[in-house]
Amino acid sequence: MSKAAGGATARSVFDFSVRDISGAQRELGEWRGQVLLIVNTASACGFTPQYAGLQALYHAYRDRGFVVLAFPCNQFGGQEPGSAEQIERFCSVNYGVEFPIFDKIDVNGAHTDSLWRWLKDEASGVLGTEAIKWNFTKFLVGRDGQVIRRYAPQTQPDALRDDIEMALAPS
Template identity: 65%
Template structure:
């Protein structure tokens, strides 16, 4: 069975990260951008990470430049922006595509696991979020306009669930 643990990705500093390092944790996976109307969600994402990190939550940010050219900078500038403007401490990865022929395998899997509104598979915009349980399986997909604060209830349920099962979808 495919799970989050089956994938790897380049960190924002270029290190290859085997995502199995997050095995047993609840992961919130987000395609992010620095010049988007939703960019202030970095504040809420970091707040979730800080609040629930010790309970097993990890936020994984994947910069993407596929929507309105809103992530044009190279990785070093993205990292500087995120850390200096939003004090981001959660893991950030190298820029990826989330749609199309060059979509990262992780995002192909995420989209296969949980369709969007009206059953659409494609990611519609920056800051689409996927909640993955401790078992490495996708629990739920959220659109860009869903704020990080609105995810607290689902995150708390996921954190409370045993690692061999994820909570019922809301």
């Protein structure tokens, strides 16, 4: 579960605190000044092979200040039923994931995680809809903590390279 620090109104991604896959509370501010790709993920989805592409992006750009943040979600077809340990092991063994994975969250509905509520408010989807439509919806966030763009689940990670390059370029 995420929360804005001190219950304050969030002005950027860096104002949120999130629980990682091991249960530790982490401040997104620890990635201040980096470009983030925030993704809702699932281990038993037709889009699950995107983990390989996400890891490739992380590997290619991490030394330039880029990080992928994965948030498992079981809201779409029950495609992320595993425990934290099972999710972490699945990602490591099957896709060599090295980027941070967080606690399972809801991205829609009454129990929507506060970070994801903020992300949806900042960048709507197709035809202005806020709801996340499926697993592997992606949000590219600039070094300033503001959402640059939202990508549909079917958008392959490799298709984000130009946008990532632009976000990483010196201003």
